[in-house]
Amino acid sequence: MTDEELDEALASYEALEPPADFADRVVSAAPADEPAPTAPPRTRRRWLAWVAAGALAAAAATVALWPAPVEEGALDADARTSVALAGRGVAVAEAGASLRWRVEGASAEIEQSAGDVFYRAEPSERFRVQTPAGEVRVRGTCFRVEVLDMNVSPQLFVGAAAGAALAGAVLVTVYEGEVAVGNAHGELVLGPGERATLDPARAPRPADDDAEARDEAERAGRDAPGGPAVDEDALAAMDEDALRGRVRALSARDRERAQEIERLRGLLGDADLQADASEARFFPASPAELRQWAEACQLRVDMPPVMGMEAGRVGAHAETLGLSPEEVEVIQAAIDEAHASMAEDLRALYVEATGDARGAAHLSPQALFAELRDKAPRDEGPGLIMNRIARERAGLAPPPGPELEQSPTERAIRRYASAGDDFQARLAQALGPERAHALRAADGGWPWSHSIFSGCPDED
């Protein structure tokens, strides 16, 4: 059987298709409260240095597992204020609203103790608003929570609705999506266009017509050009034109809020993209990024495939980097030279640190580096050295002292960390500095190997 015949036979073996509802089943089985941690810029953590395994030829990588970021805040609004809730949504608080929030990973917990707040929540079951009368749980939606002031003058409310409003301390209105409101007495699920009152003394209940009339009248009064308070008589005295004017005013306010929400959502999206781009890039780095990485105790290293027992190959990256055949040849020669140089330097340092020349001859640069890292002086672990290099790069620490004062471990780490720059300099001689820079920048760093060393040295 030839290779082609075997490939044809393999192609005849068809596989199962997933059932239509498989994705929904998986998502519904995912734990709702599981954190989705990402790297907070200033969170203290143990120094975890993970060297790219098998950095010979592939895009090797390193990973540090981070605790979930926490963003907390509080607002006592004296004017309409928009708040971006760390990617979980947007709150538009009216004057007089008081809220505190805590966003941790995918979970947003908000405590709204007073006032009127419009929310646009990212789809999640972990977006919760606590009120004095109960809890509002959100499943991707636009909604409003109004915590009614129990001491407010009944003049703010209209006729028979006043009693209902005072009895119901919180009013929840849903514009899009679905919201569950609940307290110790029960729970109610609301869809678009529905509203409910939350009362600490009883189960949530749909807002009845009276409450709705009260709510609209209250809003009409608040939005009226002549002043906030509108009593029943004043409302009854309004002619059709005046009522239409109020409707237009309310609609205009809603449109304004919708535009504001879209703008904030756009900002959030841009922030996501920028964060992702910076997260994925190793080169070039702006001074601000170098500072940000250093302050996050993060050292990023991109390098050619020089850590294996043999030099790596340009391989498939010739295509992704858009290399001519001549450039492939030049770059492969540079890789071979860089590999030989790295092996020689690390072997010398290993011998200096251990006296074991025989052992050094049989170890790959990767193994030599790992051994040297493990032999760091007690008072100066690899984390401290890496952090210092990151700070030097950012201009936050002075340049290193003389090599003679550095331990073999520090020199090995510095040799490793500068491998990307050394390779760029090597290529600049053969291809010119601009081409060398462009090749390294094309994919955000040399494409063969990336490592991120993360963690703060005070916990090394």
Next chain:
Amino acid sequence: MAAPARGPDDELDELTLARARRGDPEAQRALVLRYQRPVFALLHRFGGTREGVEDLAQETFLRVFRELPGFRSQGRARLSTWILTVATRLAIDAKRRAEVRARHRPEPPEPVATPDRDVSRRRLGEAVSRAIAELPEPQRAALLLRAYHDRSYREIADALECDVGTAKSRVGRARQRLRELLKEEMG
């Protein structure tokens, strides 16, 4: 600033990935929809019944959700390769557990019902499925990743935690063994 191009065009876009990482159910759903077919194909060909494949596929994605935050820093590793790696390791573990319990040779996977397909092609496909089920697990995994998922030897080596030479050798030996088994069966 636009996000840099990351890997092949058919990978999940960066923004959806970031949202899935934060636990956004819609983004998680998009991720599953994007990668469910290769995961099912891998698990089925590795030797699973429909029920077993669905269970393992679900476990694969739940593990992916759980470990997705750590994937962010993995630079240019392809998301699809990482997910297939998770699926492969779960499949190997599941097979080993099942074999320890049952102490018998694994059954070949269920053939897919395709009544309108050419009969000889169907017979050939069934023969291939039986032959693949005969392969030792490391060879089977290497062959599947290479033949059906177009992974490089480096990616296979990373997935199976071996060196590139071993990955090549496993694929080569698997193909040779398949030739022998198919020759015996098909004559």
